[in-house]
Amino acid sequence: MKIVIINYGAGNIQSIRFAIERLGYEAVLSNDVEEIKSADKVIFPGVGEASSAMKMLKATGLDAVIPTLTQPVLGICLGMQLMCNYSEEGDTKGLGIFNVDVKRFENIVKVPQIGWNQIKGLGSxxxxxxxxxxxxxxxHSYYAxxxxxxxxxxxxxxxxxxxxxxxxxxxxxxxxxxxSTDGAKILENFLNL
Structure with a gap:
């Protein structure tokens, strides 16, 4: 199985690569369009600020390629947010894959949210x-x-x-x-799709 982690200069891609290796797989880091298109699974990470990350995607032409991929694609953190229509962070137009606009948390909570929190309503x-x-x-400071x-x-x-x-x-x-183990299980489930 060929796993490609999109390497566009925004992300903690090494920790994702190590997590995949712990599951017994190899992952390639790449921003090459043909290599990404030929992958069995694509991981689209992201850490940082939306508008500068989007500029990096546009500079490599990946903004046009990612929405056309037909294999399973997993966006993580900012990667997921960039897959949405729009983000309030840096007034950024997204890739338009998910039909939702990303908003900033209200000042009623400490921003960014850092740490462990529960996931519910699991439907996939x-x-x-x-x-x-x-x-x-x-x-994160922004949410879908x-x-x-x-x-x-x-x-x-x-x-x-x-x-x-x-x-x-x-x-x-x-x-x-x-x-931890639940996160590893989600990655494994994605790789087994």
């Missing part, structure tokens, strides 16, 4: 053998509201989408690579 094969209410590790594409939610001042799915595209707000 990527959550097979993960218990309702499992704890995942999150670091609940939408028809929501497959898991988390509560932090507001109930929001902690995971999204549309066809072959999956997105998780949490970091499965940093979320």
């Amino acid at each position: 094969k990527i959550f097979n053998d993960v218990k309702e209410g499992a704890y995942m590790y999150l670091v 509201p609940i939408t028809k594409e929501t497959i898991a939610t988390t509560e932090y001042g507001v109930q929001y989408s902690t995971a999204l799915q549309k066809a072959n595209f999956y997105g998780v707000q949490f970091h499965p690579e940093k979320s």
Whole structure:
């Protein structure tokens, strides 16, 4: 199985690569369009700020390629947010895969949300053998509201989408690579799709 982690200069891609290696697989880091298109599974990570990350995607032409992929694609953290229509962070137009706009948390909660929080309403094969209410590790100031594409939610001042799915595209707000055995199980489930 060929697993490609999109390397566009925004992300903690090494920790994702190590998590995949712990599951017994190899992953290639690449921003090469043909290599990404030929992958069996694509992971689209992201840490940082939305508008600068989007500029990096546009500079490599990946903004046009990612929405056309037909194999399973997993967006993680900022990767998931960039798969949405729009983000309030940096007034950024997203890839338009998920039909939702990303918003900033209200000032009623400490921002960013950093640490462990529960995921609920699990509604996808990527959550097979993960218990309702499992704890995942999150670091973010922006969130995707609940939408028809929501497959898991988390509560932090507001109930929001902690995971999204549309066809072959999956997105998780949490970091499965940093979320212990349940996070590893979600990555494994994605690789087994």
